[in-house]
Amino acid sequence: MKIDGVRLDLVPLRLRERFEISSGARQNRTILLVRLHGEGEIGWGECVAAEDPGYSYETTETAWHVLTEFVLPAVVGTDAEGPGDVMAPAKWIRGHRMAKAAVEMAAWDLHARSAGLSLAEAIGGDRRRVDVGVSVGLQPTDDDLLLQVEGYAARGYKRVKIKIKPGRDVDMLRRVRERFPDLPLMADANSAYTLDDLPTLRKLDALGLMMIEQPLGYDDLRDHARLQEELETSICLDESIRSVGDAALALELGAGRIINIKPGRVGGFGGARAIHDLCLARGVPVWCGGMLESGVGRAHNVALATLPGFTLPGDISESRRYWERDLVDPEFVLTEGTLLVPEGPGIGVRPDVERIEAHSVRTACLPG
Ligand code: OSB
Numbered sequence: 001m002k003i004d005g006v007r008l009d010l011v012p013l014r015l016r017e018r019f020e021i022s023s024g025a026r027q028n029r030t031i032l033l034v035r036l037h038g039e040g041e042i043g044w045g046e047c048v049a050a051e052d053p054g055y056s057y058e059t060t061e062t063a064w065h066v067l068t069e070f071v072l073p074a075v076v077g078t079d080a081e082g083p084g085d086v087m088a089p090a091k092w093i094r095g096h097r098m099a100k101a102a103v104e105m106a107a108w109d110l111h112a113r114s115a116g117l118s119l120a121e122a123i124g125g126d127r128r129r130v131d132v133g134v135s136v137g138l139q140p141t142d143d144d145l146l147l148q149v150e151g152y153a154a155r156g157y158k159r160v161k162i163k164i165k166p167g168r169d170v171d172m173l174r175r176v177r178e179r180f181p182d183l184p185l186m187a188d189a190n191s192a193y194t195l196d197d198l199p200t201l202r203k204l205d206a207l208g209l210m211m212i213e214q215p216l217g218y219d220d221l222r223d224h225a226r227l228q229e230e231l232e233t234s235i236c237l238d239e240s241i242r243s244v245g246d247a248a249l250a251l252e253l254g255a256g257r258i259i260n261i262k263p264g265r266v267g268g269f270g271g272a273r274a275i276h277d278l279c280l281a282r283g284v285p286v287w288c289g290g291m292l293e294s295g296v297g298r299a300h301n302v303a304l305a306t307l308p309g310f311t312l313p314g315d316i317s318e319s320r321r322y323w324e325r326d327l328v329d330p331e332f333v334l335t336e337g338t339l340l341v342p343e344g345p346g347i348g349v350r351p352d353v354e355r356i357e358a359h360s361v362r363t364a365c366l367p368g
């Protein structure tokens with residue numbers, strides 16, 4: 001498949017609710033959209049890098065830089081055998097997986113459209129709906145949190161993930177647990193703890209959580225392995241896993257028993273698939289994480305979650321959990337705790353090109 005050209009856009013979107021995690025809060029997102037032209041089709045991708053380097057060193061601006069200066073000049077105009085090879089000319093570029101993933105996933109959309117397949121079918125998935133959970137940010141008070149959890153539980157989400165940080169953890173989660181004794185609950189610390197916090201982490205261990213996500217350093221598998229030995233609750237790794245090599249090492253060390261796969265974090269569907277396959281072979285459950293995507297990125301996540309190893313609900317919530325109005329039509333809507341997998345060609349939802357172009361604050365096209 002030949003990539004003839006590309007267009008990038010930056011589209012500011014306001015979250016319906018401020019989203020706070022241990023490293024900071026955000027109210028606005030700047031959505032970086034990729035359009036690849038080729039095969040007489042257009043493939044869509046979304047870069048999940050955030051505005052600040054609190055989750056990863058990548059940001060919207062580093063992604064824009066690396067894409068326009070290095071990745072796209074390498075990829076545009078070259079001919080690849082298939083979507084799995086499109087990124088080969090950019091292999092020399094180290095890291096910057098979120099930037100690369102946006103292009104790789106757009107190539108998969110392009111491929112799926114030209115083959116007349118849904119994206120889920122193109123990557124080998126076979127589910128018609130995927131189980132979904134919701135990720136709830138840190139709230140000003142415990143009562144605010146209880147209200148949020150109540151709303152999401154009533155809406156039918158299959159599990160609720162709660163962001164924690166030191167000082168906003170044991171007592172807060174105990175109150176949620178007491179109020180919702182049977183709700184599948186988990187916590188995500190985004191690396192806010194160290195092994196010095198073992199007494200606190202042991203108390204979390206008593207709350208019957210499905211898992212505790214990324215409690216320790218984003219680059220510290222050894223400490224995660226030490227912690228996992230001390231806890232009954234499974235540790236789930238997010239930030240720690242950037243590649244299938246990281247996943248293999250983590251499992252060998254016993255650094256966790258579950259992996260959150262975000263295709264953006266691992267360079268796209270190729271990396272995500274490799275981690276999925278490794279985990280499936282080892283009997284390790286995986287689930288699809290989220291990065292506050294617009295409907296474009298969400299469609300890619302839904303497709304990924306149709307692979308057989310995704311046995312736990314993902315952070316792939318419905319459009320209205322994030323946006324007043326999503327960038328795609330139709331929007332994603334929760335049905336009995338699931339999202340239906342779009343059946344049309346490619347991502348199967350239509351990006352609102354008029355609105356995207358009307359609101360875009362920066363554009364780049366290659367060839368110029
Ligand atoms: O750690 O999973 C995370 C959002 C931004 C950055 C990191 C994370 C998150 C979420 C939100 O938890 C998941 C979603 O998109 O709903």
Ligand code: MG
Pocket residue numbers: 188190213214238239260289
């Ligand atoms: Mg996380």
